[in-house]
Amino acid sequence: MKIIVCLKQVPKNDSILRINEQGNWIQDRDLTYEINESDAYGLEAALQLKEKHGGEVIALSLGPPRVQTVIKEALARGADRGLHLEDTVFDGLDAFGIASVIAAAAKAEGFDLLLTGLQSDDYGFAQTGVIAAELLGLPHATIVMDVESKEGTIRVKRELESGFFQWVSMPAPAVLTIQSGINTLRYATLKGIMAAKKKEIKKLDAAAVGVDQASLAPKMAFRRVYLPQKSKQTQFIEGTPAEIASKLMDKLKNEARVF
Amino acid sequence: MANGILVFIEHADGKINRASYEAVRAAQLIGAQTGQEVSAIIFGEGIGDLVAEVAAKKIKTVYTVENKWLRSYTADGYTHALRQIIEQLQPALVLMTHTYEVRDFAPKLAASLKRALLGDNISYKIEEGNLIFARQIFQGKLAADVVPVGDAPHFVSFQIGSFRGDECETGQAEVKALTVNLDADVIRQHPEERFKEARAAVDLTQASLIVSVGRGIKEQKNIEIVKKLADALGAELSASRPICDNEWLPMDRQIGSSGQTVAPKLYLAVGISGAIQHLVGMKGSRTIVAINKDPEAPIFEIADYGIVGDLFEIVPALTAEAEKLKQ
Ligand SMILES: Cc1cc2nc3c(=O)[nH]c(=O)nc-3n(C[C@H](O)[C@H](O)[C@H](O)COP(=O)(O)OP(=O)(O)OC[C@H]3O[C@@H](n4cnc5c(N)ncnc54)[C@H](O)[C@@H]3O)c2cc1C
Numbered sequence: 001m002k003i004i005v006c007l008k009q010v011p012k013n014d015s016i017l018r019i020n021e022q023g024n025w026i027q028d029r030d031l032t033y034e035i036n037e038s039d040a041y042g043l044e045a046a047l048q049l050k051e052k053h054g055g056e057v058i059a060l061s062l063g064p065p066r067v068q069t070v071i072k073e074a075l076a077r078g079a080d081r082g083l084h085l086e087d088t089v090f091d092g093l094d095a096f097g098i099a100s101v102i103a104a105a106a107k108a109e110g111f112d113l114l115l116t117g118l119q120s121d122d123y124g125f126a127q128t129g130v131i132a133a134e135l136l137g138l139p140h141a142t143i144v145m146d147v148e149s150k151e152g153t154i155r156v157k158r159e160l161e162s163g164f165f166q167w168v169s170m171p172a173p174a175v176l177t178i179q180s181g182i183n184t185l186r187y188a189t190l191k192g193i194m195a196a197k198k199k200e201i202k203k204l205d206a207a208a209v210g211v212d213q214a215s216l217a218p219k220m221a222f223r224r225v226y227l228p229q230k231s232k233q234t235q236f237i238e239g240t241p242a243e244i245a246s247k248l249m250d251k252l253k254n255e256a257r258v259f
Numbered sequence: 260m261a262n263g264i265l266v267f268i269e270h271a272d273g274k275i276n277r278a279s280y281e282a283v284r285a286a287q288l289i290g291a292q293t294g295q296e297v298s299a300i301i302f303g304e305g306i307g308d309l310v311a312e313v314a315a316k317k318i319k320t321v322y323t324v325e326n327k328w329l330r331s332y333t334a335d336g337y338t339h340a341l342r343q344i345i346e347q348l349q350p351a352l353v354l355m356t357h358t359y360e361v362r363d364f365a366p367k368l369a370a371s372l373k374r375a376l377l378g379d380n381i382s383y384k385i386e387e388g389n390l391i392f393a394r395q396i397f398q399g400k401l402a403a404d405v406v407p408v409g410d411a412p413h414f415v416s417f418q419i420g421s422f423r424g425d426e427c428e429t430g431q432a433e434v435k436a437l438t439v440n441l442d443a444d445v446i447r448q449h450p451e452e453r454f455k456e457a458r459a460a461v462d463l464t465q466a467s468l469i470v471s472v473g474r475g476i477k478e479q480k481n482i483e484i485v486k487k488l489a490d491a492l493g494a495e496l497s498a499s500r501p502i503c504d505n506e507w508l509p510m511d512r513q514i515g516s517s518g519q520t521v522a523p524k525l526y527l528a529v530g531i532s533g534a535i536q537h538l539v540g541m542k543g544s545r546t547i548v549a550i551n552k553d554p555e556a557p558i559f560e561i562a563d564y565g566i567v568g569d570l571f572e573i574v575p576a577l578t579a580e581a582e583k584l585k586q
Contacts, residue, residue, distance in 0.1 A: 011397075014553070016553075016555070017397055017400055017401060017555075019401070026397075026401070094375060095366070095375065095376075096370060096373075096375055099370070121397065121398055122396060122397055123396060124379065124394075124395065124396060124397075124398065125366075125378060125379075126362055126366075126378065126379070127366035127376060127378065130334075130362075130363070130364075130366035130367050130370070131366050131367065131370040133367065134338075134366075134367040134370040134371050135370065139334075139335065139447035139448055140334060140367070141334070141363075141448065142334075142359075142362055142363045143359060143362070143363070159359070159517060160359055160453060161358060161359050161516070161517075163455050163456070163517070164453045164454065164455055165453070165454055165455070165456060166450055166451060166452070166453045166454070167450075167451040168333075168448050168449065168450045168451070169448070169449045169451075170447045170448045170449065171447060180500075180501070180504065181500065181501065181503075181504025181505075217408075217409075218408045219373070219374055219375035219407070219408055219409055220375035220377055220405055220406065220407050220408055221405065221406055221408050222403050222404070222405055223391060223403075223404040223405065223406055224403065224404045225396070225401055225402070225403045226401070226402055226403075226404075227401065227402070227555075228395065228399065228400075228401065228402040228557065228560060229402075229560075230559070230560045230561075231560055231561055232547075232560070232561050232562065232563060234549075234559050234560075234562045234563065234564070234565040235563065235564050235565065236564075236565045236566070236567065237564060237565070237566050238567075241568070241572040241573050241575075241576035242576050242579075242580075244566055244568070244573060244576065244577075245573070245576035245577045245579065245580035246580055248548065248564060248566065248577065248580075249577070249580045249581065249584055251564060252525065252546065252548070252564075253584070256525070256545075256546040256563065256564075258468065258524045258525040258545070258546050259584070
């Protein structure tokens with residue numbers, strides 16, 4: 001089974017985010033980065049499928065040179081090789097643009113399964129995998145909690161609303177978006193880190209990917225980025241931990257009357 | 260020329276998804292401000308009663324497609340059907356609520372027409388005649404205004420809870436049946452029956468005091484610190500999803516869109532950032548207290564009392580204070 005797993009590099013979950021001068025995105029200097037949470041579960045799902053069915057796992061990341069870190073991390077955890085899609089024309093693409101580049105690269109590579117996380121922790125569009133499936137003419141499923149593969153058929157457990165689940169089957173090749181928490185992530189071992197040094201990372205720019213420029217034209221735009229509005233007037237309680245504790249308990253008892 | 264707003268209506272188990280009425284309400288508001296007609300589309304087989312229910316809202320036309328390939332939802336079936344309907348009706352705007360089902364097919368639908376889906380918005384405004392939508396980014400830590408680029412139709416979904424479905428104006432819509440071409444070949448997904456996983460019997464919906472723990476707790480062994488506070492307060496213990504995913508607490512203590520929805524007298528959130536999927540499960544609580552070291556954490560947007568600080572210092576102090584009170 002040949003699996004391509006898409007890994008996005010995003011600012012670390014606990015980053016302090018500052019809005020840039022133009023007010024249309026965040027300041028990206030001084031940030032530290034990590035693999036997007038649900039993508040990491042996609043990688044783990046790919047590695048477990050390979051352990052079961054054999055084959056190959058290819059770690060794909062689109063972005064500036066720094067995203068090589070996530071590819072290397074994936075190689076250290078057990079992915080076989082890397083694909084780094086890098087070109088200045090990829091900067092600031094919307095979901096359609098990013099999916100177009102990924103779809104073109106994945107098509108040239110060929111695969112049985114293309115995995116993405118269900119959404120990114122930064123934009124949160126939750127669309128890249130689904131759009132890529134459409135552009136590739138392939139079936140897809142989203143919010144996937146479990147994956148089985150048998151004789152060219154992919155059977156997945158989807159999470160639905162209100163505590164429901166549903167198994168859905170489709171022919172391979174297919175595109176799946178993976179939910180966080182579906183498996184237990186492995187860490188890279190020292191041996192894995194050493195082995196990763198010999199693994200190939202292929203770099204592809206727009207021309208090498210062969211993506212058609214028209215598909216990169218923006219279909220949506222960010223006008224402005226700002227701090228969210230509060231819906232409640234929060235009373236902040238300050239002091240030493242002991243002072244905070246006694247003030248809060250007093251307020252809960254005498255002001256909010258919860259006890 | 261493209262004109263009008265088309266609202267996608269979702270249903271399961273013979274019931275309209277209430278969240279779809281939020282999109283109807285959004286469409287009524289936008290329609291009134293921009294002078295556009297609102298219509299709705301519903302797919303299925305044997306859905307007469309559902310159509311009648313939707314037609315009792317103030318909508319110009321409820322379009323229906325009855326087709327055996329649309330009996331149960333599939334991403335392929337719904338995408339093909341809705342694309343054909345959009346080609347027939349030429350709406351300027353297609354509005355949806357950002358449900359799991361919409362997340363599953365709407366990006367594909369928009370992409371098949373070379374459009375963006377402006378997904379998961381929380382509000383809209385009109386500036387110089389143009390619709391601008393607002394959405395959360397960075398899991399609610401920041402917000403952004405977004406606009407579609409290029410020709411109609413434009414595709415927009417609103418986050419659940421952004422509009423009041425129960426404030427829909429009522430009326431009497433005309434009902435029109437439309438047809439689409441579908442066959443077995445285009446539908447590649449084969450869904451099985453929907454099911455619920457057997458759950459243990461912790462019912463948090465009746466609890467009047469809840470202490471809830473999030474990933475700020477860092478390690479499984481630290482859960483004990485928060486459990487002590489819950490015990491001292493006589494409260495139930497609950498958690499955000501990552502805590503349950505890690506099996507640090509059982510699944511049936513998860514609060515949020517994929518867990519339980521609670522509305523206790525007190526909800527005390529410890530080391531929880533306040534992602535929307537968590538908030539929908541607890542924002543109806545009467546009093547919300549949040550303890551978080553990040554002053555910008557979105558949980559503070561809905562908290563009545565906020566404590567910015569290290570939970571490992573604050574929680575033991577609170578536990579001691581709660582024990583004093585008990586005596
Ligand atoms: C389809 C879907 C369904 C989902 N369903 C749910 C659901 O039902 N329920 C749910 O909860 N989530 C759900 N999620 C996940 C949700 O998006 C968030 O990822 C999750 O709620 C984050 O959990 P958290 O707040 O505990 O962790 P984080 O977001 O990692 O937040 C941890 C917080 O702890 C704070 N912190 C860290 N250290 C300390 C310290 N020492 N003292 C004080 N504060 C500290 C940090 O500042 C941070 O704000 C769902 C996601 C998707 C996509």
